Every structure is written in C-alpha cells, then in structure tokens.
Amino acid sequence: MDWVKSWQHSPITGVEPAAAAPAGIKDVRVLGGHFADFMLDYKFAIDEITTKINILREDFNNANEYNPIEHINSRLKSPESVLEKVRRKNYPMNLASIRENVLDIAGVRVICSFISDIAKIRDMLAGQEDITVLEERDYITNRKPNGYQSLHLIVSIPVFRAGHTVRVPVEIQIRTIAMDFWASLEHKIYYKYRGEVPPNLQAELTQAAEAATQLDEKMEALHRLVDHAGRHGERPDRSDSLDLSALYENLVTDR
Ligand code: GTP
Numbered sequence: 001m002d003w004v005k006s007w008q009h010s011p012i013t014g015v016e017p018a019a020a021a022p023a024g025i026k027d028v029r030v031l032g033g034h035f036a037d038f039m040l041d042y043k044f045a046i047d048e049i050t051t052k053i054n055i056l057r058e059d060f061n062n063a064n065e066y067n068p069i070e071h072i073n074s075r076l077k078s079p080e081s082v083l084e085k086v087r088r089k090n091y092p093m094n095l096a097s098i099r100e101n102v103l104d105i106a107g108v109r110v111i112c113s114f115i116s117d118i119a120k121i122r123d124m125l126a127g128q129e130d131i132t133v134l135e136e137r138d139y140i141t142n143r144k145p146n147g148y149q150s151l152h153l154i155v156s157i158p159v160f161r162a163g164h165t166v167r168v169p170v171e172i173q174i175r176t177i178a179m180d181f182w183a184s185l186e187h188k189i190y191y192k193y194r195g196e197v198p199p200n201l202q203a204e205l206t207q208a209a210e211a212a213t214q215l216d217e218k219m220e221a222l223h224r225l226v227d228h229a230g231r232h233g234e235r236p237d238r239s240d241s242l243d244l245s246a247l248y249e250n251l252v253t254d255r
C-alpha cells in the first residue's frame with residue numbers, strides 16, 4: 001500500500017562509513033521484538049500531520065482563499081537508517097532512547113509558493129492544541145553556509161493507539177519551491193561527490209542559493225502587489241510591475 005509518499009530526495013544523514021557493519025537482526029533483537037510496532041507510531045504520526053495539512057489546504061480552497069500550500073511530501077526513515085543513526089551517534093540501543101534522541105524518524109515536508117507562507121503555515125500548525133513544538137531551526141534567517149534554506153520544526157503529536165496513547169516526534173520542513181529546487185539539486189550533488197563537493201561547485205551552489213533567494217523575493221513582491229491591488233479593487237498598473245526590485249526595496253523598508 002502506498003501509504004507514505006517518500007521524499008523526492010531523501011534526507012541527508014551523512015555518508016555512512018564504508019566499514020560500518022550493517023545495522024540488523026542483532027539490534028532488532030536487542031530491542032525486544034517491539035521495533036516494528038514502535039515504527040508504526042511514526043507512520044501514524046505522519047498520517048496525522050499530513051491530515052492536518054490537507055485540512056488546512058482544503059479549508060483555504062473552500063473559502064476561495066489563496067492556498068499557500070503547494071504540495072506535501074513525507075517519509076518514514078527505514079528501520080536500517082534508524083538503527084544506523086543510533087549506532088553512529090552512540091545512543092543507547094533501546095526504544096526509549098530512540099524515541100528521545102532520534103527525532104527525524106517521521107518527516108513531513110511542506111512546500112509553499114512564497115516566503116511569507118512559511119511563517120503562516122508554521123503558526124497554523126504550532127497553534128494547534130495537540131501539537132507541541134520541541135525544537136525550531138530557522139535556516140532562512142540563518143542560512144546554512146552552503147546556502148541551504150528551510151524552516152525546520154520538531155513537533156510532538158499524540159497518537160491514539162488501540163490500547164494506549166503515545167506522543168511521537170515529527171520533523172516538519174517548510175520551504176518555498178525555489179528553496180526546495182535548490183535543496184534537491186544540492187542533495188544530488190552532495191551524494192554524487194560523497195560529501196566532498198569540489199570548491200568551485202560549492203561556490204556555484206552558493207550562488208544558485210542566492211539566485212533562489214532573489215527569485216523568492218521577487219515573487220513575494222509580485223504576490224503582494226497583486227494581492228494589495230485585489231483587495232483595493234484595483235488592477236496593478238504597468239509601472240508597478242516593471243521594477244520589482246525597487247518595489248521589493250520599498251516593501252522591505254515598509255516592514
Ligand atoms: P541529521 O543528523 O541529518 O538529522 O541532522 P541534524 O539533526 O543536525 O538536522 P539538520 O537540521 O541539519 O538537518 C535535518 C534535515 O534537513 C536533513 O536530514 C535534510 O533533509 C535537511 N538538510 C539539512 N541541511 C541540508 C543541506 O545542506 N542540504 C540539503 N539538501 N538538505 C539539508
């Protein structure tokens with residue numbers, strides 16, 4: 001059953017050392033045979049978060065409002081990757097430790113059209129009663145040195161199982177189409193070069209990240225222009241749309 005659409009590109013977890021023995025049967029045995037059931041918690045948590053996002057999306061459409069959500073991807077880390085991470089990071093090999101330490105077993109990625117949509121979606125999710133934000137990393141304000149941008153949230157959500165309730169962490173990444181395009185390319189390059197991207201290519205990637213930011217800023221300015229005109233019953237005039245960078249400067253200083 002196709003219950004989890006996998007990431008378009010899987011997350012970076014570092015390049016596994018070639019000599020590392022594969023995590024496997026032995027670790028699963030140590031975990032007392034409950035590992036498959038434990039992983040199911042995360043599958044259900046993904047289901048809950050994606051349902052929440054789909055509800056928001058449908059609600060926007062229903063209200064005939066502009067819909068900030070372009071698309072959603074999700075992925076459940078494979079049992080092998082979970083065990084590999086536990087070993088690599090030297091976490092104790094038991095379920096309680098995995099629950100506490102490995103916070104990206106369930107991943108949901110939300111792609112939006114405009115930079116301003118990111119905070120909107122963040123607030124709409126974080127404001128829900130059953131969601132607790134455990135951690136937030138703003139790689140948009142604090143872009144990574146290679147140019148990576150996204151807003152990362154680690155949230156926890158209750159999952160109501162047949163016999164018990166459990167709070168499960170989910171990593172939510174929120175980014176624009178341009179940021180996603182960049183991250184997907186960078187990911188491919190990173191893997192092609194096994195984490196050792198040549199400096200010239202690295203510089204090109206940083207420049208591409210800058211271009212993605214400029215595109216995002218222009219699109220945001222255009223969006224605001226059209227939105228503002230729409231709300232005032234006007235059509236944006238020709239001069240408005242000619243110099244978006246000047247317009248953007250104005251918007252930034254207006255903030
Ligand atoms: P992990 O040990 O990989 O979980 O890293 P972390 O816990 O330090 O979290 P971080 O916020 O750095 O990264 C979490 C996820 O964000 C990764 O698994 C990727 O999906 C994504 N990510 C972070 N940095 C990059 C990057 O430089 N390029 C790309 N393409 N994705 C990134």
Ligand code: MG
Binds near residue numbers: 011104
């Ligand atoms: Mg991670």
